[in-house]
Amino acid sequence: MTTDLFTALKAKVTDTGRKIVFPEGTDDRILTAASRLATEQVLQPIVLGDEQAIRVKAAALGLPLEGVEIVNPRRYGGFDELVSAFVERRKGKVTEETARELLFDENYFGTMLVYTGAADGLVSGAAHSTADTVRPALQIIKTKPGVGKTSGVFIMVRGDEKYVFADCAINIAPNSHDLAEIAVESARTAKMFGLKPRVALLSFSTKGSASSPETEKVVEAVRLAKEMAPDLILDGEFQFDAAFVPEVAKKKAPDSVIQGDANVFIFPSLEAGNIGYKIAQRLGGFEAVGPILQGLNKPVNDLSRGCNAEDAYKLALITAAQSLGE
Numbered sequence: 352m353t354t355d356l357f358t359a360l361k362a363k364v365t366d367t368g369r370k371i372v373f374p375e376g377t378d379d380r381i382l383t384a385a386s387r388l389a390t391e392q393v394l395q396p397i398v399l400g401d402e403q404a405i406r407v408k409a410a411a412l413g414l415p416l417e418g419v420e421i422v423n424p425r426r427y428g429g430f431d432e433l434v435s436a437f438v439e440r441r442k443g444k445v446t447e448e449t450a451r452e453l454l455f456d457e458n459y460f461g462t463m464l465v466y467t468g469a470a471d472g473l474v475s476g477a478a479h480s481t482a483d484t485v486r487p488a489l490q491i492i493k494t495k496p497g498v499g500k501t502s503g504v505f506i507m508v509r510g511d512e513k514y515v516f517a518d519c520a521i522n523i524a525p526n527s528h529d530l531a532e533i534a535v536e537s538a539r540t541a542k543m544f545g546l547k548p549r550v551a552l553l554s555f556s557t558k559g560s561a562s563s564p565e566t567e568k569v570v571e572a573v574r575l576a577k578e579m580a581p582d583l584i585l586d587g588e589f590q591f592d593a594a595f596v597p598e599v600a601k602k603k604a605p606d607s608v609i610q611g612d613a614n615v616f617i618f619p620s621l622e623a624g625n626i627g628y629k630i631a632q633r634l635g636g637f638e639a640v641g642p643i644l645q646g647l648n649k650p651v652n653d654l655s656r657g658c659n660a661e662d663a664y665k666l667a668l669i670t671a672a673q674s675l676g677e
């Protein structure tokens with residue numbers, strides 16, 4: 352199924368002329384992924400950094416760079432225009448001098464290429480923290496109308512199994528409204544991967560088995576999410592076993608629309624989500640692709656610093672598909 356999923360995404364984006372910018376041009380994993388994407392003619396990679404350093408690294412790795420565009424922000428012909436567009440976008444929040452300095456940072460520069468339409472999406476984070484990777488997108492690309500906050504999902508794949516986990520990347524302490532929005536957006540993202548979303552909002556309590564401010568937050572999120580998307584198959588609050596194991600669901604949540612068959616899991620906090628996905632990945636043998644940021648005006652995606660070249664390649668396919676509005 353992993354192969355099917357990414358083969359389908361690859362077919363979707365090939366020949367669409369998508370340009371994806373990779374700010375971390377001198378990272379081995381990024382360069383390997385960019386070279387492969389160009390060689391397979393799936394999309395047009397733009398890698399950022401010093402051209403000489405990138406060419407030396409590619410030669411050392413034996414990677415062809417045909418079809419890979421290399422852009423050095425410090426020598427970019429349209430730099431002044433980008434500075435003006437950035438100052439205009441961040442009106443009152445950034446001076447021209449600061450903008451000029453910030454745009455020497457590859458993540459800011461790459462995000463501005465996406466904002467101005469010179470690129471269709473961005474993949475970074477192999478060598479940067481999530482905060483440094485996504486902050487430019489939050490400030491420049493911003494969320495779509497109707498979405499208050501962006502959030503980060505992982506598509507978790509093991510053989511035929513596919514699940515969506517959220518939020519594993521962005522919102523440290525989501526409130527009930529944030530959680531409801533994350534649930535609705537994650538269901539939308541799940542459809543992109545061919546899933547019929549069955550959404551479970553997770554807790555340490557199932558249907559009132561415990562009561563505390565933490566569980567009440569999730570109960571209220573379930574109520575709000577049902578209000579926001581009445582047609583969605585969604586319920587909670589659930590412990591993970593009640594959401595995932597049919598026999599446990601029969602005992603703990605016999606009246607729920609979810610009967611141990613959830614495929615979209617919404618974690619109550621970033622602690623739970625980030626720890627949870629890494630446990631499934633490292634102990635459970637799941638491939639974790641993401642975090643895929645949802646709810647932004649244009650696709651910007653973050654990699655884990657523990658990623659490999661295959662992860663970067665796959666996240667680029669997803670980014671290109673998102674840019675097509677899939």
Ligand SMILES: CC(C)(COP(=O)(O)OP(=O)(O)OC[C@H]1O[C@@H](n2cnc3c(N)ncnc32)[C@H](O)[C@@H]1OP(=O)(O)O)[C@@H](O)C(=O)NCCC(=O)NCCS
Pocket residue numbers: 481482483485486489490494499500501502519520521522523625642
């Ligand atoms: C995402 C994160 C970096 C934002 O923090 P920050 O830069 O301090 O955010 P600020 O509060 O200063 O806001 C900066 C801008 O981003 C916007 N923003 C912040 N969080 C946002 C969100 N979840 N969605 C959309 N916009 C957001 C703010 O509105 C603000 O916009 P403005 O400058 O135009 O007014 C921070 O929440 C974070 O560090 N999260 C955890 C990341 C992480 O380590 N994850 C684990 C590994 S994946």
Ligand SMILES: CC(=O)OP(=O)(O)O
Pocket residue numbers: 476479480481519520625641642654655656657
């Ligand atoms: C998604 C994530 O946890 O990223 P990192 O491992 O880079 O912190």
